[in-house]
Amino acid sequence: MIHIAVLGFGVVGSGTVKLLHDNAESIRRRCGEEIRVKKILDLRDFPDSPYASLITHDFAEIAEDPSITVAAEAIGGIHPALEFTLALLRAGKSVVTSNKELVAAHGTELLAEAEKHGAYYCFEASVGGGIPVIRPLKEDLGGTNAIERIDGILNGTTNYILTEMKEKGVSFEKALRQAQENGYAEADPSADIEGLDACRKIAILAAVAFGRMPDVSAIPTEGITRLRERDGAFAERLGYAIKLIATARRAGEGKFSAAVRPCFVPREHPLYPVSGVFNGVLVKGNYVGDVMFYGRGAGAEPTASAVAGDIVNIAEAGKGNRFSWTDAAEGEMLPPSVFPHRYYLAFSGVSGAAGIPAERTSAADGETAVITPPLTRDELAALQTEILSRGGEVLSVLEVL
Amino acid sequence: MIHIAVLGFGVVGSGTVKLLHDNAESIRRRCGEEIRVKKILDLRDFPDSPYASLITHDFAEIAEDPSITVAAEAIGGIHPALEFTLALLRAGKSVVTSNKELVAAHGTELLAEAEKHGAYYCFEASVGGGIPVIRPLKEDLGGTNAIERIDGILNGTTNYILTEMKEKGVSFEKALRQAQENGYAEADPSADIEGLDACRKIAILAAVAFGRMPDVSAIPTEGITRLRERDGAFAERLGYAIKLIATARRAGEGKFSAAVRPCFVPREHPLYPVSGVFNGVLVKGNYVGDVMFYGRGAGAEPTASAVAGDIVNIAEAGKGNRFSWTDAAEGEMLPPSVFPHRYYLAFSGVSGAAGIPAERTSAADGETAVITPPLTRDELAALQTEILSRGGEVLSVLEVL
Numbered sequence: 001m002i003h004i005a006v007l008g009f010g011v012v013g014s015g016t017v018k019l020l021h022d023n024a025e026s027i028r029r030r031c032g033e034e035i036r037v038k039k040i041l042d043l044r045d046f047p048d049s050p051y052a053s054l055i056t057h058d059f060a061e062i063a064e065d066p067s068i069t070v071a072a073e074a075i076g077g078i079h080p081a082l083e084f085t086l087a088l089l090r091a092g093k094s095v096v097t098s099n100k101e102l103v104a105a106h107g108t109e110l111l112a113e114a115e116k117h118g119a120y121y122c123f124e125a126s127v128g129g130g131i132p133v134i135r136p137l138k139e140d141l142g143g144t145n146a147i148e149r150i151d152g153i154l155n156g157t158t159n160y161i162l163t164e165m166k167e168k169g170v171s172f173e174k175a176l177r178q179a180q181e182n183g184y185a186e187a188d189p190s191a192d193i194e195g196l197d198a199c200r201k202i203a204i205l206a207a208v209a210f211g212r213m214p215d216v217s218a219i220p221t222e223g224i225t226r227l228r229e230r231d232g233a234f235a236e237r238l239g240y241a242i243k244l245i246a247t248a249r250r251a252g253e254g255k256f257s258a259a260v261r262p263c264f265v266p267r268e269h270p271l272y273p274v275s276g277v278f279n280g281v282l283v284k285g286n287y288v289g290d291v292m293f294y295g296r297g298a299g300a301e302p303t304a305s306a307v308a309g310d311i312v313n314i315a316e317a318g319k320g321n322r323f324s325w326t327d328a329a330e331g332e333m334l335p336p337s338v339f340p341h342r343y344y345l346a347f348s349g350v351s352g353a354a355g356i357p358a359e360r361t362s363a364a365d366g367e368t369a370v371i372t373p374p375l376t377r378d379e380l381a382a383l384q385t386e387i388l389s390r391g392g393e394v395l396s397v398l399e400v401l
Numbered sequence: 402m403i404h405i406a407v408l409g410f411g412v413v414g415s416g417t418v419k420l421l422h423d424n425a426e427s428i429r430r431r432c433g434e435e436i437r438v439k440k441i442l443d444l445r446d447f448p449d450s451p452y453a454s455l456i457t458h459d460f461a462e463i464a465e466d467p468s469i470t471v472a473a474e475a476i477g478g479i480h481p482a483l484e485f486t487l488a489l490l491r492a493g494k495s496v497v498t499s500n501k502e503l504v505a506a507h508g509t510e511l512l513a514e515a516e517k518h519g520a521y522y523c524f525e526a527s528v529g530g531g532i533p534v535i536r537p538l539k540e541d542l543g544g545t546n547a548i549e550r551i552d553g554i555l556n557g558t559t560n561y562i563l564t565e566m567k568e569k570g571v572s573f574e575k576a577l578r579q580a581q582e583n584g585y586a587e588a589d590p591s592a593d594i595e596g597l598d599a600c601r602k603i604a605i606l607a608a609v610a611f612g613r614m615p616d617v618s619a620i621p622t623e624g625i626t627r628l629r630e631r632d633g634a635f636a637e638r639l640g641y642a643i644k645l646i647a648t649a650r651r652a653g654e655g656k657f658s659a660a661v662r663p664c665f666v667p668r669e670h671p672l673y674p675v676s677g678v679f680n681g682v683l684v685k686g687n688y689v690g691d692v693m694f695y696g697r698g699a700g701a702e703p704t705a706s707a708v709a710g711d712i713v714n715i716a717e718a719g720k721g722n723r724f725s726w727t728d729a730a731e732g733e734m735l736p737p738s739v740f741p742h743r744y745y746l747a748f749s750g751v752s753g754a755a756g757i758p759a760e761r762t763s764a765a766d767g768e769t770a771v772i773t774p775p776l777t778r779d780e781l782a783a784l785q786t787e788i789l790s791r792g793g794e795v796l797s798v799l800e801v802l
Contacts, residue, residue: 019688023545030544124541130689132533132541139540139720140525140533143431144424144709270695273674287420288531288706291696294671295689305689308545318719319540 009042013074015300096310098125104200122310130302131295145285156277157192194223202246234369240264337377342400350392414475416701497711499526505601523711531703532696546686557678558593595624603647613729635770641665738778743801751793
């Protein structure tokens with residue numbers, strides 16, 4: 001029998017407890033042992049829950065219980081999740097988590113602490129909800145492939161909003177309100193719509209793929225709040241969908257770049273059909289080519305599936321994952337502008353697109369939209385200057401994936 | 402240093418040797434040990450290959466070399482792959498393979514033999530080429546989710562043919578010829594186009610998901626040779642694509658069903674955009690919901706990626722996968738007809754579709770096509786009888802996914 005503790009009895013914590021109960025028999029068959037939740041830490045009481053008797057308000061009851069060998073941290077945020085995780089790892093207990101903020105900010109330190117004490121720190125649930133992506137990236141592709149790039153739709157809230165805007169023609173504000181009403185967006189949605197949530201997740205994927213955790217604040221991050229409805233209309237006409245894409249790319253020996261920004265995604269691209277609250281992660285390896293992982297990126301049950309997967313892998317001897325990475329040093333992170341890209345450019349005040357290099361063009365209501373050939377940042381800047389010098393105004397610039 | 406042998410120096414075998422050479426440094430970092438190919442078994446000589454000196458024609462040189470601990474079987478087919486695999490496992494050597502035919506026919510016996518001798522028998526490369534699917538199904542979703550169903554596009558040749566027919570309007574014969582010219586189809590393409598290759602793969606996925614390996618000959622299997630060009634035209638008009646879908650479903654306690662057949666796949670379905678030589682595997686778990694794995698299902702490099710992944714996992718202490726399943730007993734496999742389905746039905750000779758239950762209808766050139774509501778097999782049979790009794794002729798019946 002393996003005793004575990006669950007920290008935080010919110011959406012993810014209670015989902016995990018429920019899964020471990022519902023699927024207890026198949027889990028026992030898989031590990032050869034029963035996994036039992038011994039304690040649940042929360043500030044509140046849950047008198048009506050079938051697990052009321054397991055609730056404790058005292059972290060020490062878990063930290064000092066030698067029978068508890070694994071804890072699921074589902075508190076979220078940095079404090080006190082960091083202090084609790086450190087204390088548990090130092091006591092030799094393994095910790096699994098869905099807490100992307102903590103992994104992105106303190107993962108390197110926590111992994112080192114876990115290794116030092118013979119424990120595991122696992123975080124499959126921190127990226128892509130229930131989609132298996134961290135472990136496949138490490139165990140199936142790790143070492144056997146040089147990972148060249150990762151492109152992900154990693155935030156279900158923004159993808160839901162963009163899908164509603166595209167398919168139902170609603171405004172950003174209305175789509176956001178719907179997302180909140182359906183429980184897909186927080187009351188304060190800024191971490192989602194400003195791209196920070198996706199930024200933390202791509203940082204984690206970059207660390208798994210490249211062995212170095214970038215500083216989240218060093219990743220150029222743009223959310224979806226500055227998109228114009230007309231950009232969506234042009235995307236549709238030109239054969240694209242606007243998606244919030246988080247990217248990490250190898251950029252020469254020991255270097256990589258990362259970014260989060262809304263992109264024009266071509267119809268033939270594997271991420272194009274990833275709609276609504278679904279997430280998709282496209283990984284390109286030097287041997288495997290393009291591989292995509294797709295599924296529900298959030299929600300109690302999918303996230304619980306990933307949390308439970310980590311617990312079960314730790315419980316099954318030898319299956320736990322030890323990651324080791326370092327924090328990225330200065331100069332290891334390059335700006336995405338080192339790569340040339342196609343761009344979507346919308347402008348007004350220039351008669352037509354004469355002289356503007358364009359692979360596709362559309363015009364409506366006094367605006368012209370073009371898809372440029374691949375341009376360096378310098379070439380893009382020169383093009384913008386050219387439009388200005390011809391009396392025009394640049395209204396939107398988005399990267400084409 | 403870990404010494405391995407490669408059996409068969411064809412597409413997969415030579416791809417594996419090349420990968421282990423090209424990515425040697427990252428593999429060494431991953432496992433902490435170098436992996437070196439010591440012997441390559443093939444009937445032929447390869448005087449111009451950089452690996453010519455490793456070629457042997459004598460299996461005993463591998464079986465009796467105590468320094469070789471892992472072998473990659475890339476011979477294909479049943480004989481002599483079965484005898485070689487058995488001999489290696491009995492000598493305590495682990496075997497990894499891309500040989501779906503052998504795994505589907507003798508997997509149960511070979512896994513038992515591996516376990517008995519403390520060795521591994523791994524076959525990630527046998528399904529979906531380079532796409533990680535066997536290990537995620539076992540390690541990420543295994544135990545923590547009751548797998549409810551698996552639907553896969555598992556054969557790249559047929560998917561290429563169907564995609565060409567749909568997108569370029571070419572005939573089956575022409576698309577097949579193109580596939581052969583591009584190296585996507587064998588000179589004798591029957592195992593692909595008759596559905597047998599997909600059938601073996603869904604049998605393997607069913608065994609991993611449900612713990613019992615069905616007899617391949619008990620799985621209702623229909624290929625793509627009987628499709629009419631007009632079925633493709635109706636699919637297009639009604640909002641579907643025709644794909645060869647392999648399905649395994651839980652069907653009550655201890656029972657499951659499996660089938661391979663061309664289906665009408667709705668535009669909103671995650672498998673709809675899986676085109677050309679790509680494969681996609683959609684897995685539904687009771688907690689994770691829908692998860693899809695997508696990538697190149699064949700080819701030297703993707704398949705080598707999966708073969709190498711198994712080798713590296715065995716080399717890394719504790720990471721090897723021991724599967725245990727039994728052969729399905731009588732009564733465990735149910736026909737897919739236990740589930741009601743929507744159907745595409747094309748018929749002629751009945752005036753319109755009056756009285757035929759239809760969610761969508763299309764008509765052209767004297768034929769009527771309908772998408773029925775969900776019907777049991779009995780209801781479908783009754784409907785076909787009804788059409789006949791009204792002087793009509795049923796021209797096509799396909800399941801809607």
